[in-house]
Amino acid sequence: MSREYRAILVLAIVAILQSPTVAQIKGSPHDLSALSAGDACSFCHTPHSTSLQTPGWSRQLSTAVYKIYQSSSLDARPGQPTGASKMCLSCHDGTVALTHTGRSGPSGTYITPGEANLGTDLSDDHPISFVYSDSLSAKDPQIRPPATLPQELALDRSGELQCTTCHTAHDNRYGAFLVMSNQRSAMCTSCHDLDGWVGSAHENALVLVSGTHDQYLRGSTYATVADNGCLCCHRPHSAGGDERLLHFEKSEDNCLSCHDGTVAATDIRSQILRSSRHNVAAYSDIHDLKELPTASARHVECVDCHNPHAMQSATNRPPVIPGSMQKVTGVTASGSMTQQAQYEYEVCFKCHADSPSRIGSTITRQITQTNVRLEFDPSAPSFHPVVSPGVNKHVPSLISPKTVASVIYCTDCHNSSTESGPRGPHGSDYFPLLAFNYETSDFTSESEFAYELCYRCHSRNSILADESFPEHREHLDQEIPCSACHDAHGISSVQGTTTNNSHLINFDTAIVSRDPSTERLEYVDQGVLRGECYLSCHGKNHSPEGY
Numbered sequence: 001m002s003r004e005y006r007a008i009l010v011l012a013i014v015a016i017l018q019s020p021t022v023a024q025i026k027g028s029p030h031d032l033s034a035l036s037a038g039d040a041c042s043f044c045h046t047p048h049s050t051s052l053q054t055p056g057w058s059r060q061l062s063t064a065v066y067k068i069y070q071s072s073s074l075d076a077r078p079g080q081p082t083g084a085s086k087m088c089l090s091c092h093d094g095t096v097a098l099t100h101t102g103r104s105g106p107s108g109t110y111i112t113p114g115e116a117n118l119g120t121d122l123s124d125d126h127p128i129s130f131v132y133s134d135s136l137s138a139k140d141p142q143i144r145p146p147a148t149l150p151q152e153l154a155l156d157r158s159g160e161l162q163c164t165t166c167h168t169a170h171d172n173r174y175g176a177f178l179v180m181s182n183q184r185s186a187m188c189t190s191c192h193d194l195d196g197w198v199g200s201a202h203e204n205a206l207v208l209v210s211g212t213h214d215q216y217l218r219g220s221t222y223a224t225v226a227d228n229g230c231l232c233c234h235r236p237h238s239a240g241g242d243e244r245l246l247h248f249e250k251s252e253d254n255c256l257s258c259h260d261g262t263v264a265a266t267d268i269r270s271q272i273l274r275s276s277r278h279n280v281a282a283y284s285d286i287h288d289l290k291e292l293p294t295a296s297a298r299h300v301e302c303v304d305c306h307n308p309h310a311m312q313s314a315t316n317r318p319p320v321i322p323g324s325m326q327k328v329t330g331v332t333a334s335g336s337m338t339q340q341a342q343y344e345y346e347v348c349f350k351c352h353a354d355s356p357s358r359i360g361s362t363i364t365r366q367i368t369q370t371n372v373r374l375e376f377d378p379s380a381p382s383f384h385p386v387v388s389p390g391v392n393k394h395v396p397s398l399i400s401p402k403t404v405a406s407v408i409y410c411t412d413c414h415n416s417s418t419e420s421g422p423r424g425p426h427g428s429d430y431f432p433l434l435a436f437n438y439e440t441s442d443f444t445s446e447s448e449f450a451y452e453l454c455y456r457c458h459s460r461n462s463i464l465a466d467e468s469f470p471e472h473r474e475h476l477d478q479e480i481p482c483s484a485c486h487d488a489h490g491i492s493s494v495q496g497t498t499t500n501n502s503h504l505i506n507f508d509t510a511i512v513s514r515d516p517s518t519e520r521l522e523y524v525d526q527g528v529l530r531g532e533c534y535l536s537c538h539g540k541n542h543s544p545e546g547y
């Protein structure tokens with residue numbers, strides 16, 4: 001270092017020591033003057049610096065090799081810490097004594113184990129020491145262009161984001177030495193422009209964060225969900241789940257910590273404990289934000305159906321996607337991936353359609369199909385009207401306002417069994433995740449309750465009065481369930497025909513078998529309200545029986 005340069009430095013440091021910074025550090029967690037003789041600045045600065053890192057820097061830097069943050073959605077390429085971050089880490093990685101400056105040796109007090117000690121594993125901390133450039137924001141439209149950042153959030157001379165972009169060592173007026181207030185996520189949203197965040201349920205929730213939540217929002221001075229914002233679910237350091245910096249390692253815990261009837265009004269935790277459920281607790285470390293439904297192992301998490309940044313409370317009309325599922329990925333009726341599902345069923349199709357890890361059928365049918373997309377396809381010989389209005393123009397049992405032009409949600413049938421409880425296919429007392437009871441075993445005596453699910457939309461009186469199939473009542477009296485004849489979804493056009501599989505006819509082979517004389521198991525549609533059956537059921541052979 002040249003003589004002149006050193007002289008300028010000394011002058012600069014003298015100026016520093018007289019600046020208002022002194023007053024701001026006094027009494028803050030960075031006032032280490034109690035540790036040894038010296039002023040509040042000397043742990044970090046000295047007029048006689050031997051370090052060439054930064055003018056006036058007094059501390060020994062750490063030689064640690066760090067584990068750095070990574071995730072499948074990260075576009076930035078952070079490397080080993082550089083620049084000012086190395087200065088912060090010279091105390092905060094816990095490997096260098098707080099007093100290890102140019103003046104004093106390596107031994108002494110280290111930073112206390114705990115939250116302020118980030119350790120050398122930075123994979124659970126907000127990424128640092130990468131170039132935050134226009135090309136990064138071009139790659140990731142949810143990252144604002146660096147030129148639009150407020151002046152408080154300064155990148156270093158190399159355009160890198162450092163600890164010192166978010167923090168200042170000197171001024172603790174916003175808490176956690178932040179450079180600006182993060183109330184209502186003001187700091188996070190200065191850089192992150194999350195699609196759907198503004199106006200979302202969480203951005204807006206003026207609900208108090210209380211009880212156990214204080215524990216993980218430790219250090220927060222804010223009272224409401226809205227004020228804590230991103231930090232309701234994320235933490236910039238020592239995150240539980242490293243990837244995406246969430247409080248908890250298990251994905252669903254990041255939601256259930258509030259949606260258990262404590263902070264949020266809806267208790268989803270008790271829903272997912274029911275006998276039939278989307279068992280989010282059974283899976284961990286499988287879901288990935290960037291996953292392809294056709295390539296991921298079987299799993300389900302809250303965030304498979306909800307975008308944590310964009311959910312709203314509004315309901316919608318089928319098949320349009322409800323508010324709580326805004327901006328979730330999906331698979332369309334034609335089987336292609338979409339970044340933003342427009343219809344509710346597109347979300348379900350991610351896992352229950354072409355996915356190789358989809359679950360099997362609950363009923364043994366003449367025609368087996370586990371790809372629900374094919375079952376509900378508008379080209380199918382018959383189907384419940386989920387993707388498009390149905391094919392039958394004569395369905396006298398429909399209860400107003402439902403008509404043959406109606407479209408329904410998967411969740412009209414698959415939903416919570418507590419009618420007053422939170423909506424959604426989280427859990428139910430009725431297998432498989434049905435909103436209402438639906439008996440499928442042979443020898444079920446007909447009642448309002450036995451087929452409650454169907455009777456929500458189809459009038460029981462109409463069915464029992466034989467307004468369409470003239471033998472409905474007879475079969476129901478014989479204790480034959482609806483499911484012996486009807487498939488609740490539809491029959492794919494790949495397998496079924498309009499002659500044999502109209503009216504959702506797809507026999508349950510545990511109840512119905514081949515007619516011994518004709519060797520046939522078949523329904524034959526013969527036009528409006530006419531048809532015949534070849535089969536054997538309850539010991540009676542139809543060889544055939546017509547109506």
Ligand code: HEC
Pocket residue numbers: 016017018019021022023025030031040041042043044045054084087088164169170
């Ligand atoms: C806990 C460590 C620490 C303490 C204590 C500390 N500083 Fe700093 N200071 C830093 C770091 C780190 C930088 C470099 C910031 C950067 O590069 O963005 C810095 C930079 C500076 C700068 C350059 C301008 C700026 O803000 O970047 C001044 C002036 C300064 N410090 C003054 C002081 C004074 C005066 C004191 C004592 C009252 C003091 N500092 C105490 C860590 C500290």
Ligand code: HEC
Pocket residue numbers: 029030032043044059084087088089090091092098111112114116163164167168169172175176177178
């Ligand atoms: C000389 C060592 C030293 C350096 C260098 C240092 N810190 Fe600290 N810092 C501490 C100590 C000690 C504490 C108090 C820890 C505790 O409470 O256990 C602390 C506390 C903090 C806190 C918590 C404040 C609070 O309100 O609880 C933050 C945030 C922080 N430091 C950030 C930084 C950043 C950013 C840098 C670099 C610009 C930095 N520190 C540099 C020693 C240092």
Ligand code: HEC
Pocket residue numbers: 085088089092115116117118126127128161162163164165166167176178182217218219220231235236237238
């Ligand atoms: C993107 C912004 C950002 C960056 C970069 C960042 N921090 Fe933080 N840091 C925060 C916020 C926000 C908090 C307050 C967290 C809270 O209130 O829960 C915080 C809190 C802390 C704390 C207090 C302990 C804790 O876990 O709450 C320390 C210590 C700290 N930061 C040090 C650092 C160091 C050292 C670096 C660089 C290696 C760094 N920070 C980089 C945003 C950042």
Ligand code: HEC
Pocket residue numbers: 070071072073074075076077126127132140143153161165166182187188189190191192230231234235236243244245
């Ligand atoms: C100064 C700008 C800045 C601030 C402030 C900031 N971030 Fe970031 N953050 C970034 C950039 C840039 C990335 C890298 C994005 C990428 O590569 O896709 C990032 C990455 C992340 C990631 C990892 C993303 C992934 O795909 O793995 C999370 C999570 C995150 N930030 C959350 C936060 C939270 C929460 C806050 C507020 C406490 C915050 N950030 C504040 C700029 C910022």
Ligand code: HEC
Pocket residue numbers: 073142185188189192194197202229230231232233234244246254287288289303304308309
């Ligand atoms: C309700 C909880 C919750 C809130 C509030 C929240 N996040 Fe997230 N965030 C998550 C979860 C969960 C993921 C991971 C989603 C996944 O794995 O599918 C995530 C992912 C991310 C990612 C990584 C990928 C991406 O591009 O979507 C970033 C960046 C991020 N959040 C930043 C933020 C910021 C900034 C805020 C505040 C403006 C915020 N989050 C608010 C829960 C939340």
Ligand code: HEC
Pocket residue numbers: 201202205207209213225232233254255256257258259263264265266302303306308311312313324
């Ligand atoms: C810090 C507490 C908290 C966390 C964590 C949290 N939420 Fe929420 N959530 C709320 C509050 C408060 C509302 C507003 C409605 C209310 O008061 O219940 C809300 C609203 C919602 C809504 C809109 C529908 C409604 O009830 O109004 C959905 C859907 C939702 N949250 C799902 C999630 C999911 C999924 C996660 C995890 C990724 C999550 N939440 C994490 C507190 C939280």
Ligand code: HEC
Pocket residue numbers: 275276277278279280282298299300301304305344345347348349350351352359410411414425431432433434
């Ligand atoms: C991310 C994948 C995924 C998505 C999206 C998904 N499911 Fe599932 N679903 C599963 C898995 C896995 C199971 C098996 C039960 C379990 O392990 O939790 C299941 C089980 C079911 C069951 C049977 C429950 C039982 O008790 O056997 C029904 C019914 C169901 N899902 C309906 C739906 C509906 C309706 C939607 C759309 C609103 C949907 N699913 C979206 C993965 C998914």
Ligand code: HEC
Pocket residue numbers: 345348349352359360361362363369370372376384386408409410411412413414431432434438440483487488489
């Ligand atoms: C009209 C009511 C109804 C609608 C609408 C409906 N389901 Fe079902 N679903 C059922 C019934 C009843 C069962 C039980 C099996 C049966 O009766 O065939 C079932 C079974 C299932 C199963 C368990 C596996 C199986 O095939 O048995 C899954 C998964 C499922 N449905 C997903 C969906 C999805 C996804 C949608 C929307 C695309 C949907 N369902 C729409 C009534 C319905």
Ligand code: HEC
Pocket residue numbers: 252255256259266268272278280300301302303304305306314315316322323324325411421422423424425426
């Ligand atoms: C298989 C998809 C799926 C999964 C998994 C899922 N949800 Fe839902 N959730 C839904 C649907 C569909 C709705 C109802 C939307 C509507 O009708 O408005 C819903 C509604 C909600 C609501 C609003 C309830 C109300 O009555 O306002 C909350 C809160 C919620 N979910 C939270 C969660 C949480 C927390 C998890 C994880 C434990 C989770 N969800 C898992 C699909 C899902």
Ligand code: HEC
Pocket residue numbers: 382383384385389390391392393394395398402403404405406407408412413438453454455456457458482483486488502503504
């Ligand atoms: C949410 C309302 C709803 C529920 C619940 C419901 N359906 Fe339907 N169903 C409809 C509508 C709407 C149509 C008219 C479709 C059409 O025009 O083809 C229909 C049509 C039918 C048809 C005639 C299909 C055809 O192509 O001829 C049968 C059979 C049927 N439903 C049986 C059932 C059974 C069995 C159940 C109970 C598992 C049930 N439905 C539950 C709404 C519902």
Ligand code: HEC
Pocket residue numbers: 394395396397398451454455458462463467468469472475476480481482483484485486503505527528529530531
């Ligand atoms: C023995 C077989 C069988 C059983 C059991 C059965 N159905 Fe049907 N159902 C049919 C046939 C065949 C048709 C078609 C009649 C036609 O249009 O030619 C039909 C038509 C229907 C239709 C469409 C026309 C209408 O009435 O609106 C509905 C809805 C329906 N059934 C509901 C049910 C329900 C609900 C149950 C159980 C409570 C049930 N079915 C039990 C054979 C059966």
